[in-house]
Amino acid sequence: MKVVALAAPSRWRLVEGLFWLAAALGWQFAPDYSLLINEIAIFGLFALSLDLILGYAGIVSLGHAAFLGLGAYTAGLVGKIGLVEPALGLIAGGAIAGLVGFATSFLVLRGSDLTRLMVTLSVSLVLGEIANRWVGLTGGSDGLQGMVLGPLLGRFEFDMFGRVGAAYSLIVLFALFLLARKLVHAPFGLSLQAIAGNRLRSAAIGLPVGRRLVGVYTIAACYAGVAGALLAQTTQFVSLDVLAFHRSAEVMLILVIGGTGYLYGGLIGAVLFKLLQDALSGLTPQYWQFWLGIIFVALVVVGRDRVFGLPLALMRRLR
Amino acid sequence: MYRRVLFAALLSALPFATQAQTPFKIGVLAPMTGPFQSTGRSIENGVKLYIKQHGDVVAGRKIEILLRDDAGVPDNTKRLATELVLRDHVDAFLGFGLTPLALATSPVATQAKIPMLVTVAATSMITTTSPFIVRPAQVVTQTATTAANWALKNGIKKVAIVVSDYGPGYDAQKWFGDRFTAGGGTVVEALRVPLANPDFAPFLQKVKDAAPDAMFTFVPAGVGGIFAKQFVERGMDKTGMKFIATGDVMDDDNLNDMGDAVLGIVTAGTYSAAHPSALNKAFLAGYKEISGGRRASFVAAYNYDAMELLYRALTKTKGAGDGAALVEAMKGETFESPRGMITIDPETRDVITPVFMRRVEKMDGQLYNVEFETFAAVKDPAKIKP
Amino acid sequence: MLTLLIDGLAYGMLLFVLASGLSVTLGVMNFINLAHGAFAMAGGYFGVVLVNVLGVPFLLALPLAAIGTGLLGLVLERTLYVHVYARSHLDQVLFSIGLVFIAMAVVDYTQGSQQQFLRLPDFLRARIDLGGATIGAYRLLIIAVCGVLAGVLQFVLVRTGFGARLRAAVDDPVVARGLGINVGAIFAVTFAVGSGLAGLGGALGAEILGLDPSFPLKFMVYFLIVVTAGGTAGMIGPLLAAIMLGIADVGGKYYFPTFGGFVIYTLMIVLLVRRPNGLFAR
Numbered sequence: 001m002k003v004v005a006l007a008a009p010s011r012w013r014l015v016e017g018l019f020w021l022a023a024a025l026g027w028q029f030a031p032d033y034s035l036l037i038n039e040i041a042i043f044g045l046f047a048l049s050l051d052l053i054l055g056y057a058g059i060v061s062l063g064h065a066a067f068l069g070l071g072a073y074t075a076g077l078v079g080k081i082g083l084v085e086p087a088l089g090l091i092a093g094g095a096i097a098g099l100v101g102f103a104t105s106f107l108v109l110r111g112s113d114l115t116r117l118m119v120t121l122s123v124s125l126v127l128g129e130i131a132n133r134w135v136g137l138t139g140g141s142d143g144l145q146g147m148v149l150g151p152l153l154g155r156f157e158f159d160m161f162g163r164v165g166a167a168y169s170l171i172v173l174f175a176l177f178l179l180a181r182k183l184v185h186a187p188f189g190l191s192l193q194a195i196a197g198n199r200l201r202s203a204a205i206g207l208p209v210g211r212r213l214v215g216v217y218t219i220a221a222c223y224a225g226v227a228g229a230l231l232a233q234t235t236q237f238v239s240l241d242v243l244a245f246h247r248s249a250e251v252m253l254i255l256v257i258g259g260t261g262y263l264y265g266g267l268i269g270a271v272l273f274k275l276l277q278d279a280l281s282g283l284t285p286q287y288w289q290f291w292l293g294i295i296f297v298a299l300v301v302v303g304r305d306r307v308f309g310l311p312l313a314l315m316r317r318l319r
Numbered sequence: 320m321y322r323r324v325l326f327a328a329l330l331s332a333l334p335f336a337t338q339a340q341t342p343f344k345i346g347v348l349a350p351m352t353g354p355f356q357s358t359g360r361s362i363e364n365g366v367k368l369y370i371k372q373h374g375d376v377v378a379g380r381k382i383e384i385l386l387r388d389d390a391g392v393p394d395n396t397k398r399l400a401t402e403l404v405l406r407d408h409v410d411a412f413l414g415f416g417l418t419p420l421a422l423a424t425s426p427v428a429t430q431a432k433i434p435m436l437v438t439v440a441a442t443s444m445i446t447t448t449s450p451f452i453v454r455p456a457q458v459v460t461q462t463a464t465t466a467a468n469w470a471l472k473n474g475i476k477k478v479a480i481v482v483s484d485y486g487p488g489y490d491a492q493k494w495f496g497d498r499f500t501a502g503g504g505t506v507v508e509a510l511r512v513p514l515a516n517p518d519f520a521p522f523l524q525k526v527k528d529a530a531p532d533a534m535f536t537f538v539p540a541g542v543g544g545i546f547a548k549q550f551v552e553r554g555m556d557k558t559g560m561k562f563i564a565t566g567d568v569m570d571d572d573n574l575n576d577m578g579d580a581v582l583g584i585v586t587a588g589t590y591s592a593a594h595p596s597a598l599n600k601a602f603l604a605g606y607k608e609i610s611g612g613r614r615a616s617f618v619a620a621y622n623y624d625a626m627e628l629l630y631r632a633l634t635k636t637k638g639a640g641d642g643a644a645l646v647e648a649m650k651g652e653t654f655e656s657p658r659g660m661i662t663i664d665p666e667t668r669d670v671i672t673p674v675f676m677r678r679v680e681k682m683d684g685q686l687y688n689v690e691f692e693t694f695a696a697v698k699d700p701a702k703i704k705p
Numbered sequence: 706m707l708t709l710l711i712d713g714l715a716y717g718m719l720l721f722v723l724a725s726g727l728s729v730t731l732g733v734m735n736f737i738n739l740a741h742g743a744f745a746m747a748g749g750y751f752g753v754v755l756v757n758v759l760g761v762p763f764l765l766a767l768p769l770a771a772i773g774t775g776l777l778g779l780v781l782e783r784t785l786y787v788h789v790y791a792r793s794h795l796d797q798v799l800f801s802i803g804l805v806f807i808a809m810a811v812v813d814y815t816q817g818s819q820q821q822f823l824r825l826p827d828f829l830r831a832r833i834d835l836g837g838a839t840i841g842a843y844r845l846l847i848i849a850v851c852g853v854l855a856g857v858l859q860f861v862l863v864r865t866g867f868g869a870r871l872r873a874a875v876d877d878p879v880v881a882r883g884l885g886i887n888v889g890a891i892f893a894v895t896f897a898v899g900s901g902l903a904g905l906g907g908a909l910g911a912e913i914l915g916l917d918p919s920f921p922l923k924f925m926v927y928f929l930i931v932v933t934a935g936g937t938a939g940m941i942g943p944l945l946a947a948i949m950l951g952i953a954d955v956g957g958k959y960y961f962p963t964f965g966g967f968v969i970y971t972l973m974i975v976l977l978v979r980r981p982n983g984l985f986a987r
Contacts, residue, residue, distance in 0.1 A: 032406050035398045060794075107974065111981030113794060114731070118933040119977050121926065122970040129967055132484065141485045142442065143393060143419040160430045161405050235394045236426070239419040245926065246353075246392075249802070256799045285351045285388035286360075290810030296803025300796045301788045352809075354919045357818040510962050518913055518951075520712035521958035541820030545915045548822070552841045554832050576757075576822040580830075613817070 019264070020174065027166055034162035040274045041169035042230045045176060047254045047266025049223030055261030056184055057216045058196030059108055062117045062248050063124030066104075067097040067221040069243030071228025073131065076144045076238040084150030086158075086233050090172065093229025094222045101221020105214040121248070128243035143239030147232070158234070165234035172230060173267075176223060180263060183219070192216055193261075257299065343380040343410050343633065343640055346403035348396050348424070350416040351388035354514070357541065358416045358439055358618055359388070361572065365438075365615070365622030366413065368605050369630075377630050378638035385409060391416060393423035400424045404431045410640040411436065413625055418442040418486040425449040433642040434632075434649070436625040439618055442486050443701040446669050451642060453649050453668045455628045455661065456621035457589045458699040459487045460494040462565040463537070465674040465694050466587035467498035470533060470563060477531040478563075479508035481522055481546075483538040491537035491565055494700070499535075507531050512538065519549050526560075527553060533561035536568055543568030544577035551580040561585065566688065569679060572616035575686045584679045586688060589672050590617040590658040593687035599657040615657075624656045628663065659693075667702045707838035709959055710952065715844035717951020718851035719913060721944050723906035723924070724931035725858060726899035728943045731932055733862070734875055734895060736786070737794050740801040741903055741928060742921030743808035748774040748904025749916040750812060753821045763826050767850075767908055774904020779897040786896060787889070805921045813918040821916040823908070847909060851944075854902070859940040871895055930973060936982055 026037055046068055053059040071093030078089040104123050108116045131138045139145050151157040156164045183189050195202045195209050203209050232238045241247070250273075251266075258269025276295065280288035347366060351359040363386060375382045385407055389396040396415070403409040404427065412428060412435040415421040421440040425448040428435035435452045437445055441459040446452045470478065480496060482488035488511065496506050508529045510522050523546075526534050534555075538546055543564065550562055566588015569581065592603055592614050602623060606615035632648035633640075650665035662671040674697045677688035727741040751770035755761040761769065781804075789800050831842045862868040874881040874888045882888050907916070914924065931950060935943030950969065957968030 032402075035401055035405075039394075039398060054795075107978050111977065114929075114933050115977050115981045118929060119974055121929070122973045122977075125926070125970045126967060126974070129970070133963070140489070141419070142444075143422055145422075160401060160427065162401070231394065235397055235423065237393055237397060237419075237423040239393045239423070241392055241394075241419070246922070252795075253799060253802060256795045260795065281388045285349075285386050286363075287810045287814065288388065289352050289806040290814075293803040293806030293808075293810065296799050296806065297785065300792060300800035300803070301785055354917075354923065356813065356918065357820070360818050518712070518716045518955065520716065521709065521955045522962070524709055524712065525959050525962065541915060541917055544820055544822055545913070548912070552830060552832070552843065554839060573819045573822070576820075578822060578824055611817075613819075 016264075019267075023170055023174075027170060031161070031163060034166040036274060036278060038162050038166040038169050038234050040270050041166065041173045042227050042234070043251065043254060043274065044267040044270035045169075045173045045230070046224055046227040046251050047258070047270050048173075048177065048180060048263065049220045049227065049266075050251050050255050051260055051263060051266045052180060052184075052220040052223065053217055054255065055263075055265065056189060056192045056196065057213055059213065059217065060113045060117050061108070061120040062245075062252065063120030063122070064220075064224055064251055065243055065245070065247035066120070066124035066127045067101055067224035068228035068231070068247060068251075069124075069127060069131065070097040070100055071225030072232035072238045072242040073138060073144065073228075074225070075229035075232040076147045077137070079147040079149050079233070080144070082148070084148050085154065086149055086152050086168070089149075089233055090226060090229045093232070094226040097225020097228065098218050098222035101225075102214065102218040105217035105221075108217065109210055109213055121245070124243060124248060125245070128240060128245075131240055131243055138238075138240075141240055143237060147236060147238065149233055149236055158236070162234065169230050169234060172226065176226065177263065177267075180223070184263065188212070188215070253296070257296075341380065341640075342383040343377070343638075344383045344385055344403075344407060345411050345413050345629070346400065346407065346409035347384055347386045348389050348400060348403075348412060348414040348420070349386065350391035350420075351386070353390045353392075355391045355416050355539075357572065360610075361616045361618035362414050362416070362438060362622050364606065364610050365619035366626055368602070368609055368619070369623045369626035371609065372601070372605055373626075373630060377633045378636070380633060380638045380640070389416075389420060391420065393419040396420040397423040397427060400427045404433070409433065410642070411629060411645070413622070413629075414438055415440045418445060421445050421452075422448060425452055428452065431642070434629075434645045436629065438621045438625045440487075442490050443699055446667055447702075450668075451646055453628070453646060453663060455624045455656075455663060455670050457617075457672060458669055458701070459490045459537070459565065460699055460701045461672065461674055461697045462567075462587045462589065463491045463494040464498045464700050465676070465697060466535060466563055466565060467495045467502065467504075468694075469585075469587060469676050469692070470499060470535070471502040471504055475504065475532040475561065475563075477505050477507050478533050478535050479510070479526040479529050479531045480506055480535045481510045481512060481526060481538075482536065483542070484511040484513050487567075488537050491535075495535050495537075498700075514539070519546055520553075523549055523553050523555065527555050527558075530558070531560065533563050536562065536564040538568055541570075541573065543570065544573060544581065547577060547584060548580045556583070563587075566590065566617060566675075566677070569677075569688055570616050570618075571614050571688065572618075574679070574688065575614065577686065579681075579686075581679050581686065582681065586677050586679075587674055588617065588677055588688060589674055590620040590656075591675060591677050591688040591690055593677075593682065593689050594658055594675075596655075596657070596659070598655055602657040620657045624661065627654060627656070628652060662696070664698060664702075667699060669699045669702065671696050671698050673697065707835070708840065709955060711835075711838070711840050711844060711848075713952035713955035714948060715847045715951070716913070716955055717948035719847050719906065719910050720927060720931050720951055721947035722847075722851050722854060722902060723910060724928040724935075724943060724947060725854070725940065726902035726906070727928050728932045728935060728940070729858075729862075729895060729899040729902070732936075732943075733871060734790075734892060736790060737797040738801050738899075739798060739925060740804035740808065740921070741899075742923075742925050743805050744774050744778060744900040744903035745907035745910070745924075746808065746812060746916065746918075746920040747777055748901075748907030749823075749911045749920065750816055750821070750907075751904065752908030752911060753816075753823055753916065756823055757821075763823070763829065767905060770908035771901045771905035774907070775897045775901025777904075778900025779893060781900075782893050782896040787892075790892070808921060809918045816918075818918055821911065823911045823916075825912060843912060850905075850909065854905075855940050855944045862940060867891075930969070934973065934976060 074096040075089035075093040254269040258265035349359040349362040387399040428451040429449040437454045571592040635648040653662040659673045675690040676692040680689045730738045748770045751773045755766040935946035
């Protein structure tokens with residue numbers, strides 16, 4: 001157990017600045033990759049939201065796509081009924097997902113990792129089934145039709161090549177990241193880490209364990225909902241796939257690759273995962289999963305240090 | 320002086336040189352991994368086979384294939400399609416394994432103004448979403464209504480419908496059901512089976528207890544075999560109940576592995592490996608060679624057709640890659656496919672195709688869908704205005 | 706009605722065979738092995754190659770597929786898994802998903818991506834009349850195989866010296882080693898048996914569940930449900946959970962076909978919220 005000075009981690013470091021600078025430069029100088037950058041930003045945000053509950057509160061979830069999907073469908077429907085301002089859809093997506101997150105948070109307060117895994121998974125599958133059956137609302141398996149999106153803040157029209165979309169996603173990600181950073185370094189975040197570390201003792205020293213967990217689960221659901229809304233708005237398409245199991249599994253992989261419990265894990269994981277996937281599937285569309293699998297196994301068996309030497313050194317600095 | 324002449328000559332030759340040398344790039348978007356990967360393989364092989372048999376140069380343009388795996392996820396398809404336009408400057412899209420994948424991508428085709436050949440996704444509405452979409456494949460409504468017509472004509476009065484819980488399943492259910500009830504039949508049971516369903520027992524038992532004259536089915540190809548085997552295992556064929564399906568269910572890709580349980584199953588389909596024509600024989604022989612001994616599926620045939628259509632359009636435009644001109648050139652095009660003669664409907668850009676009633680029979684020790692009745696030139700009934 | 710009950714029973718029993726190996730690795734060894742389905746798939750493909758290509762009789766191919774998969778499990782355990790036991794659960798997830806990806810690609814490369822069909826002998830295709838209800842012979846075979854298996858497993862785990870040593874090795878490997886228990890060997894054997902069971906399930910289930918390279922992910926959720934609902938003490942819990950799941954799923958789909966999907970997941974949520982450690986917690 002390492003001893004950490006309480007104030008230290010909340011100070012900004014040079015390498016963090018470099019990380020965000022790199023993101024901005026990527027957007028500026030690699031316009032051909034805007035769509036990929038957009039996707040990385042969205043899945044980075046999604047993974048960040050999982051990190052809040054997994055890394056900081058120790059709640060394992062295999063159903064996080066439930067909130068991504070809620071956010072995506074909400075944003076899509078908001079666009080469909082004529083509220084074309086993207087910011088409205090974004091807020092609505094986050095709010096609805098947060099609401100459902102709050103309602104379902106009581107299900108994950110108790111039980112072992114495995115139990116929580118299955119409860120969260122079941123919640124997402126039930127939502128997926130509802131979306132599948134409620135064709136009038138969601139368009140069922142053909143996907144939501146007729147989503148209209150106006151220019152962002154009335155000024156920036158979304159272009160086909162994702163320039164505006166990527167900037168939009170990056171800015172939202174950065175803003176929410178700042179908020180999360182404040183949150184985890186505040187007493188709220190510290191008490192969460194205490195709960196994750198030892199729940200019984202945390203309760204014994206008077207921490208409101210249940211309330212804290214409900215709180216963080218709701219916030220994480222909001223974040224995932226915003227990520228879903230971004231996905232729906234920047235691709236201008238929503239289908240059942242946003243609620244599918246593979247989304248939950250993928251975000252878990254992204255977070256585990258990057259490492260949990262220091263906020264940057266999800267972002268770094270998203271960068272690595274998406275770049276690897278893009279490069280490998282470009283090289284061998286049939287068998288890229290094989291190579292990705294080899295990398296996963298190597299990451300664990302050989303150790304992250306030796307596989308991702310450089311990124312890991314950076315990760316340490318960030319911790 | 321000499322140098323200046325050479326320079327001028329080079330300059331004047333340049334437009335022709337670029338015309339002849341710029342390759343015509345086709346972005347192929349297919350689910351190469353995930354639950355629909357066998358569809359992806361058939362797409363890839365169908366395209367490859369056509370190029371192998373017909374050369375890779377058309378009207379002076381070299382054909383280049385850029386294959387991308389979308390894993391069956393719509394936002395992937397859309398992103399990859401856009402990147403193909405942006406980074407690789409493709410001249411056409413081809414593929415699209417499922418309806419949402421095609422629907423997500425159609426705005427990209429519209430904005431980039433390039434032809435989008437949909438070769439698998441079979442929901443009727445797809446071609447209405449962009450003027451650049453052309454579908455030389457099939458529409459599920461074509462086979463479903465044909466199956467209903469045939470059932471009505473053959474004294475079947477009560478049917479139970481069992482479809483997979485996804486887009487084409489609903490289309491099949493709706494179009495078969497509507498036509499069948501309009502013709503005086505009754506649908507006694509309509510069931511939807513989840514895509515990742517572990518056991519068909521309860522659905523089949525429900526159909527059995529409803530005791531219809533026939534069961535009409537639309538499920539993805541691989542699942543169709545399991546379904547048919549359990550139908551027989553349950554002894555439902557013995558009660559005189561008929562098993563009717565769309566051609567997709569008895570896919571040639573693995574029909575032969577399904578075993579004798581599927582003998583006698585009647586399907587309405589647009590392509591059968593047993594179709595007697597010289598072109599089909601050459602197609603099958605070539606396919607066997609490039610796929611390591613497999614039999615071509617209907618998906619492979621449609622992609623072969625799509626390439627033929629593209630080659631014809633390019634020849635007509637004399638190699639000019641302009642998207643609108645290519646789509647215009649495709650409209651009304653009639654040509655022979657391994658399944659028979661097909662036409663691209665100039666109004667809907669959907670295929671007009673023969674639909675065959677086929678029965679699974681044994682020929683030379685192998686199982687085939689043998690065609691016994693032909694409905695020529697079937698249009699998508701959903702797009703025929705009354 | 707009786708037919709339905711027996712269908713559900715057979716289906717549940719099949720889920721049990723498929724998941725029992727997982728409840729050994731997950732429940733007893735405390736290892737999150739999401740690659741369990743990949744072993745089941747391996748067993749299925751062993752079965753297909755043995756029966757369809759080499760012409761081995763089906764009933765002989767079943768144990769062979771189990772042994773083949775068990776050996777495969779043993780090799781992987783000694784070379785790879787052994788390094789990962791001590792890692793965090795999240796690392797185990799990453800590792801085993803990596804294995805799943807590799808397995809799916811390898812199967813696709815060697816066997817193709819199409820659905821596989823095992824050729825069953827005719828006597829297993831027959832239907833047997835049981836006082837009004839007719840049952841497929843194949844489903845009776847599944848019930849018989851699973852019944853025997855469950856008994857043997859429960860006996861070995863709970864009543865024998867091996868079971869005791871295994872539990873000791875899991876609870877405290879250091880002390881167990883000090884007592885002269887060969888912890889490595891015990892883990893290896895247990896893991897091999899777990900994979901072998903998965904292989905048997907895969908070969909047995911190919912007829913009903915189907916078999917293609919996406920198998921490991923398609924049915925992972927079902928395996929996890931059985932193990933979670935059953936709890937991790939012994940084999941009785943998972944067996945009963947699997948049977949209940951099978952009957953509830955079949956019944957739900959028969960009587961409420963429009964709500965089929967909801968029944969299972971809603972049951973799961975209610976069950977786990979009321980009894981977080983499974984139906985039959987220790």
